[in-house]
Amino acid sequence: xxxxxxxxxxxxxxxxxxxxxxxxxxxxxxxxxxxxxxxxxxxxxxxxxxxxxxxxxxxxxxxxxxxxxxxxxxxxxxxxxxxxxxxxxxxxxxxxxxxxxxxxxxxxxxxxxxxxxxxxxxxxxxxxxxxxxxxxxxxxxxxxxxxxxxxxxxxxxxxxxxxxxxxxxxxxxxxxxxxxxxxxxxxxxxxxxxxxxxxxxxxxxxxxxxxxxxxxxxxxxxxxxxxxxxxxxxxxxxxxxxxxxxxxxxxxxxxxxxxxxxxxxxxxxxxxxxxxxxxxxxxxxxxxxxxxx
Amino acid sequence: xxxxxxxxxxxxxxxxxxxxxxxxxxxxxxxxxxxxxxxxxxxxxxxxxxxxxxxxxxxxxxxxxxxxxxxxxxxxxxxxxxxxxxxxxxxxxxxxxxxxxxxxxxxxxxxxxxxxxxxxxxxxxxxxxxxxxxxxxxxxxxxxxxxxxxxxxxxxxxxxxxxxxxxxxxxxxxxxxxxxxxxxxxxxxxxxxxxxxxxxxxxxxxxxxxxxxxxxxxxxxxxxxxxxxxxxxxxxxxxxxxxxxxxxxxxxxxxxxxxxxxxxxxxxxxxxxxxxxxxxxxxxxxxxxxxxxxxxxxxxxxxxxxxxxxxxxxxxxxxxxxxxxxxxxxxxxxxxxxxxxxxxxxxxxxx
Numbered sequence: 137x138x139x140x141x142x143x144x145x146x147x148x149x150x151x152x153x154x155x156x157x158x159x160x161x162x163x164x165x166x167x168x169x170x171x172x173x174x175x176x177x178x179x180x181x182x183x184x185x186x187x188x189x190x191x192x193x194x195x196x197x198x199x200x201x202x203x204x205x206x207x208x209x210x211x212x213x214x215x216x217x218x219x220x221x222x223x224x225x226x227x228x229x230x231x232x233x234x235x236x237x238x239x240x241x242x243x244x245x246x247x248x249x250x251x252x253x254x255x256x257x258x259x260x261x262x263x264x265x266x267x268x269x270x271x272x273x274x275x276x277x278x279x280x281x282x283x284x285x286x287x288x289x290x291x292x293x294x295x296x297x298x299x300x301x302x303x304x305x306x307x308x309x310x311x312x313x314x315x316x317x318x319x320x321x322x323x324x325x326x327x328x329x330x331x332x333x334x335x336x337x338x339x340x341x342x343x344x345x346x347x348x349x350x351x352x353x354x355x356x357x358x359x360x361x362x363x364x365x366x367x368x369x370x371x372x373x374x375x376x377x378x379x380x381x382x383x384x385x386x387x388x389x390x391x392x393x394x395x396x397x398x399x400x401x402x403x404x405x406x407x408x409x410x411x412x413x414x415x416x417x418x419x420x421x422x423x424x425x426x427x428x429x
Numbered sequence: 430x431x432x433x434x435x436x437x438x439x440x441x442x443x444x445x446x447x448x449x450x451x452x453x454x455x456x457x458x459x460x461x462x463x464x465x466x467x468x469x470x471x472x473x474x475x476x477x478x479x480x481x482x483x484x485x486x487x488x489x490x491x492x493x494x495x496x497x498x499x500x501x502x503x504x505x506x507x508x509x510x511x512x513x514x515x516x517x518x519x520x521x522x523x524x525x526x527x528x529x530x531x532x533x534x535x536x537x538x539x540x541x542x543x544x545x546x547x548x549x550x551x552x553x554x555x556x557x558x559x560x561x562x563x564x565x566x567x568x569x570x571x572x573x574x575x576x577x578x579x580x581x582x583x584x585x586x587x588x589x590x591x592x593x594x595x596x597x598x599x600x601x602x603x604x605x606x607x608x609x610x611x612x613x614x615x616x617x618x619x620x621x622x623x624x625x626x627x628x629x630x631x632x633x634x635x636x637x638x639x640x641x642x643x644x645x646x647x648x649x650x651x652x653x654x655x656x657x658x659x660x661x662x663x664x665x666x667x668x669x670x671x672x673x674x675x676x677x678x679x680x681x682x683x684x685x686x687x688x689x690x691x692x693x694x695x696x697x698x699x700x701x702x703x704x705x706x707x708x709x710x711x712x713x714x715x716x717x718x719x720x721x722x723x724x725x726x727x728x729x730x731x732x733x734x735x736x737x738x739x740x741x742x743x744x745x746x747x748x749x750x751x752x753x754x755x756x757x758x759x760x761x762x763x764x765x766x767x768x769x770x771x772x773x774x775x776x777x778x779x780x
Contacts, residue, residue, distance in 0.1 A: 218757065218758055220756040220778065235554075239552060244554045246687070252685060253552060254659050254688070257548050258774045260760070260763065
């Protein structure tokens with residue numbers, strides 16, 4: 137999978153990314169400090185921030201999932217799949233549209249790859265790994281689609297419209313397996329797989345906001361991600377029952393939800409402004425009456 | 430890199446003494462070191478097994494009866510360990526299953542069921558009989574009493590409706606195999622027909638002896654051919670082996686490309702300190718006592734808990750599996766009950 141060349145990004149975006157590194161993230165303090173230091177001292181833009189779906193060069197397997205931030209200064213961590221897993225899952229994924237996210241697809245994939253029926257049992261989480269393969273590859277394909285979107289000249293539309301376009305692109309990534317997607321959601325909802333599924337959703341929405349060019353590091357960092365997570369999950373569920381041509385019902389659904397979210401965001405902002413104005417005004421009135429505050 | 434050992438062997442045959450002077454090479458490359466020691470006795474160099482092993486097997490993975498290893502917390506030679514493990518299991522064979530239930534509160538059944546269902550033997554995406562790859566041969570090493578083998582047969586024949594699955598139970602200890610054979614008489618006839626019992630050392634599966642009645646003299650020996658097994662399982666057995674790297678390489682040899690090595694074994698629960706403390710108390714205080722009361726054999730159960738303690742951690746054992754040539758998925762293992770036991774899986778890649 138080709139990674140977008142980092143140098144082509146604007147210097148402003150790079151600086152913004154460096155700021156994003158400073159953003160609070162669930163890292164241990166020492167690690168975070170080291171990251172901050174590296175970001176502020178080196179600022180080398182040599183590595184790509186794009187993580188490969190399966191780092192085929194990885195020799196020792198690691199399940200360390202990708203870190204919760206984007207970095208220009210550090211190489212991407214290895215992907216969640218070992219080379220043999222990538223091979224088996226990629227082969228099995230071709231059978232998903234007909235056989236679903238099932239052991240059958242896994243075994244057929246193993247046969248296609250020239251292995252035995254039993255070979256697919258080394259994939260650690262079985263069918264959930266197959267679902268994860270879909271999630272990870274689709275998330276990582278988003279960077280290329282984002283580049284294509286900017287190429288079409290749609291960049292002028294601002295962050296909100298890019299978020300909508302990217303979310304829609306990601307939803308279209310489910311189109312091929314939409315008949316099996318309810319089954320996949322059921323697998324993801326199994327208690328032992330819920331944490332991994334939620335984490336993957338968080339990484340997806342983070343990717344969307346990043347690719348849309350959002351550089352905010354204030355508390356809206358959280359609210360934006362939370363609201364987009366909810367909207368994306370709802371739209372995905374809506375899509376599984378969408379029979380309209382080209383999924384335009386889903387597209388409308390997505391647009392309505394995003395508009396509502398921005399309305400609520402505007403409302404919240406107005407309320408906050410009114411509160412802060414009223415507070416300072418009443419303080420001043422009280423001070424003019426001689427109250428010591 | 431692949432050509433170099435061959436070149437070196439040629440060079441060695443010509444001028445062994447000159448090469449042996451190059452100490453740096455000798456110490457930097459274990460394979461060559463092994464070759465050099467082989468070259469010092471020319472007769473051995475031409476024996477096919479020695480050269481084959483010398484070319485691709487590190488020294489530590491070649492069984493050596495006089496090399497020290499551990500037996501519980503004691504240090505013994507590999508040959509001695511084989512004898513002493515034989516004594517332990519001959520003495521516990523009769524009470525083995527009852528003791529397992531008492532020691533693990535019956536939980537070992539859950540582990541074994543999970544182990545077998547995660548391997549799903551006999552599963553085929555096509556109807557059986559349509560494809561030459563549908564039949565499966567499962568080799569259950571250290572499977573004496575048949576716990577794993579019977580579950581495998583049940584899953585394959587009944588759950589997956591694939592009668593083309595046969596299981597070979599192999600154990601170094603005839604006493605354990607005899608218990609398994611007796612238990613197998615309760616199985617349906619079709620499943621009994623798919624079972625075979627052989628006596629073999631897992632470090633060398635080229636010499637296996639079918640389990641025979643005690644009177645038979647000179648039973649025939651046969652080899653488990655290379656690349657003939659779909660699934661190699663070993664449950665709660667591998668920590669008793671004298672030379673684990675050698676056994677892993679033998680597993681690699683008998684497996685088909687794409688075949689799976691699966692191991693269920695006690696492991697480390699270090700990730701949960703409080704639980705680990707309770708577990709260690711139970712192991713070192715209660716289990717030998719239960720052994721004494723129920724089986725009348727404290728020493729064997731003392732060995733059992735010590736051998737669990739000496740067995741490598743999940744990650745170390747995973748690295749040993751990779752070192753033997755297998756590839757793994759994910760982190761290579763799955764913890765059961767917080768790491769008290771773990772399932773390790775590896776696949777033999779295509780050459």
